[in-house]
Amino acid sequence: MDEQNTMDILERIHASYYQLTAAERKVADYVLTQHTQVQFMSITQLADECGTAEATISRFCRSLKLKGFNAFKIELARRSAAAPAVQEQAKDTPLGRSQEVGRTASDAIRQTVDLVEPQQIQRAVELIEQASHVMCIGSGGSMLLAQECAHLFSTVTGKFYAVADSHLQMSAAATMRTEDILILFSYSGATTSGLQILEYAKEKGIRTILITRFHKSPAAKLADVVLRCGSNEGPFQFGSVPAKIAQLVVVDVLFQEYLHRNRESCEENIQSIASALSCMHV
Secondary structure, eight states, rough: OOOOSSSSSHHHHHHHHGGSSSSHHHHHHHHHHHHHEEETHHHHHHHHHHHHHHHHHHHHHTTTTTTSHHHHHHHHHHHHHHHHOOGGGGGGHHHHHHHHHHHOOOHHHHHHHOOOHHHHHHHHHHHHHHHHEEEESSSSSHHHHHHHHHHHHHHTTTOOOOOOOOHHHHHHHOOOOOOEEEEOSSSSSSOOOHHHHHHHHHTTTEEEEEESTTTSSTTTTOSSEEOOOOOOOOTTTSSSSSHHHHHHHHHHHHHHHHHHHHHHHHHHHHHHHHHHGGGGGO
C-alpha cells in the first residue's frame, strides 16, 4: 500500500504541501487550521472561505489521492472520530448523553432562527398563496420531512401533497402547471434527483422553494426561493436528528406565516377538518 495513503489526512496534507499549487496551498492552509469545521462544509462554502474556485478544491482532493471532496470530508471525519475525546466523566452517563442531545437540538433551533430571512419567508408564502397545488418532495430521510410538511399544511389547506418515489416525482412534475409550485427538501442541496427535478421544473416555468443548509449549493442556484436551516451534519451522520429538527423549524416558520396571513380561511378549514375527524376518535 502507498505509504501516503496510510497517513492521517492532516499528515498527508503536510507531506504533500510543497507539491501543491499556490491556490491549493491556500486550501491546505485553511484546512490545517479549521479541519473540524471543514468536515461540515459544502465544497462551495470551502471555496468561498479559501477565496478559490470549486475546481481548485477538487484538484486539491485529487492531489491527496482522494476521489473527490466527499471522500476528503470522510477522511476528516474519520480523523475526528479517532481523536481522543476530552469529556467530563458526567457526560458518559445516560443523563449526560441526554443533556448533550438536548444541547445539540437547541443549537440546531437557534442556528436556524438566526438564518431566517423574512423576505424569503414572505416570498415563499406568496408563492403558496398563489399556487393551485403544492408538491413536497425529497430523497431518503428528506422525504420524511416533505411528508411532514404536506401533513402540517393539510390541516389548513387542501393544496399540499407529497410524492415519495423519485420516478413518480418526475411524473407528477410533468403534469404540473405554471400556477403550481414545488417544495424540495435537500440538506446538502446536491442530490442528483433533486437537481434533475429542479432543472425540469425551471424548464417548465414551475416555481420552486428549496429548504437546505447551503445557500450556495447547486440546488440553490436553481430554486426561486431558498430557505436555510441550521445544524451541522458530518459525512457519517446521514440525516441526523438535529438536521431534521432544523428543517422542521423552517417548515413551522413557513406554516405560521401562512396561517397569520390567511387566518380566516385557515380557521374555517381547521373547523371543517376537526368536524370530519371527530368520528375517528373515541
